[in-house]
Amino acid sequence: MRGLVTKSTGSWYLVLGEDGTRVECRIKGKFRTKGIKTTNPIAVGDWVNYEQEPDQDSAVITELEPRKNYIIRRSVNLSKQTQIIGANLDQAMLVVTLASPPTSLGFIDRFLVTAEAYSIPAILVFNKLDLFSEEGLDVLADYMAIYEQIGYPCLAVSAQDGTHVDAIRSMLKDKITLVSGHSGVGKSTLINSIEPAAALRTGKISDWSDKGKHTTTFAEMIDLSFGGKLIDTPGIRELGIVDIEKNELSHFFPEMRERLNECRFHNCRHINEPGCVILEAVDHAEIESSRYESYLSIYHNQETRN
Numbered sequence: 001m002r003g004l005v006t007k008s009t010g011s012w013y014l015v016l017g018e019d020g021t022r023v024e025c026r027i028k029g030k031f032r033t034k035g036i037k038t039t040n041p042i043a044v045g046d047w048v049n050y051e052q053e054p055d056q057d058s059a060v061i062t063e064l065e066p067r068k069n070y071i072i073r074r075s076v077n078l079s080k081q082t083q084i085i086g087a088n089l090d091q092a093m094l095v096v097t098l099a100s101p102p103t104s105l106g107f108i109d110r111f112l113v114t115a116e117a118y119s120i121p122a123i124l125v126f127n128k129l130d131l132f133s134e135e136g137l138d139v140l141a142d143y144m145a146i147y148e149q150i151g152y153p154c155l156a157v158s159a160q161d162g163t164h165v166d167a168i169r170s171m172l173k174d175k176i177t178l179v180s181g182h183s184g185v186g187k188s189t190l191i192n193s194i195e196p197a198a199a200l201r202t203g204k205i206s207d208w209s210d211k212g213k214h215t216t217t218f219a220e221m222i223d224l225s226f227g228g229k230l231i232d233t234p235g236i237r238e239l240g241i242v243d244i245e246k247n248e249l250s251h252f253f254p255e256m257r258e259r260l261n262e263c264r265f266h267n268c269r270h271i272n273e274p275g276c277v278i279l280e281a282v283d284h285a286e287i288e289s290s291r292y293e294s295y296l297s298i299y300h301n302q303e304t305r306n
């Protein structure tokens with residue numbers, strides 16, 4: 001039988017069969033992704049084949065279908081362990097908060113680079129709008145302008161009181177959307193607000209560290225009653241880049257990509273080369289300096305390959 005993986009705990013998987021039944025599955029045999037070592041061989045969003053175990057309620061996954069795409073991360077800086085966050089996605093929504101807990105621009109950029117590397121359209125949702133002071137709203141507007149200018153859709157919402165949540169709904173219809181972000185930014189609260197039937201567990205922010213408490217521990221796919229699916233995921237602290245070469249990194253910054261042919265040298269690294277249009281654009285504030293800093297930070301990190 002063929003089915004879609006809707007929940008993964010690492011040791012068992014919940015699979016929605018094409019006949020509409022849900023069954024708990026275990027894995028047998030080895031599943032590999034293009035030679036990449038992952039801590040989870042099968043992820044939510046994967047299509048699999050499985051066989052019912054005789055005299056039991058459970059089944060065994062026998063085959064993993066090739067993935068259209070996926071979002072992958074290195075769990076700790078420079079570790080070889082990688083984790084597939086979700087597979088076969090139509091788009092990815094990064095939930096961001098400027099405070100409680102803070103999300104850095106560097107983290108946002110790493111997420112966007114990963115999505116670009118697999119050609120997955122990304123949406124930025126700035127949550128907890130109800131907490132913003134006048135000053136905070138100015139910073140929010142600046143942040144949103146950076147990403148809107150590049151072409152990423154940005155929304156400011158409050159999952160708690162429902163402000164602007166309707167605008168998100170219309171972007172989700174009939175699509176499979178991965179929801180990611182730091183712990184405590186309100187991913188599960190937002191999904192509950194979009195689809196109350198989901199009834200996901202949510203958790204308070206720690207008083208002393210201003211960080212989330214990793215309330216969601218497993219990735220899980222939620223059906224949207226108006227069409228489409230959302231994947232709730234555990235909060236991530238860091239997003240280590242996987243499988244990107246230094247010389248292709250600039251292609252994953254859309255505002256750099258559109259200028260690349262104009263550098264004097266075809267193999268320009270955009271670091272200190274004469275006639276580099278990227279450096280020129282940064283100088284003229286046509287490319288945001290925070291974005292360029294993220295480029296340099298990822299470029300110089302050993303996580304990207306020569």
Ligand SMILES: Nc1nc2c(ncn2[C@@H]2O[C@H](COP(=O)(O)OP(=O)(O)OP(=O)(O)O)[C@@H](O)[C@H]2O)c(=O)[nH]1
Nearest residue numbers: 159160183184186187188189202203214215216235
């Ligand atoms: N003020 C305010 N609080 C919010 C909002 N959205 C979520 N919260 C609160 O933020 C805390 C964390 O929310 P969760 O939905 O559990 O966060 P999460 O991103 O799912 O966190 P993990 O599952 O740990 O990754 C809870 O106390 C929520 O009530 C919001 O729009 N405004």
Ligand SMILES: [Mg+2]
Nearest residue numbers: 187188215216
């Ligand atoms: Mg959660």
Ligand SMILES: [Zn+2]
Nearest residue numbers: 263268270276
């Ligand atoms: Zn250049």
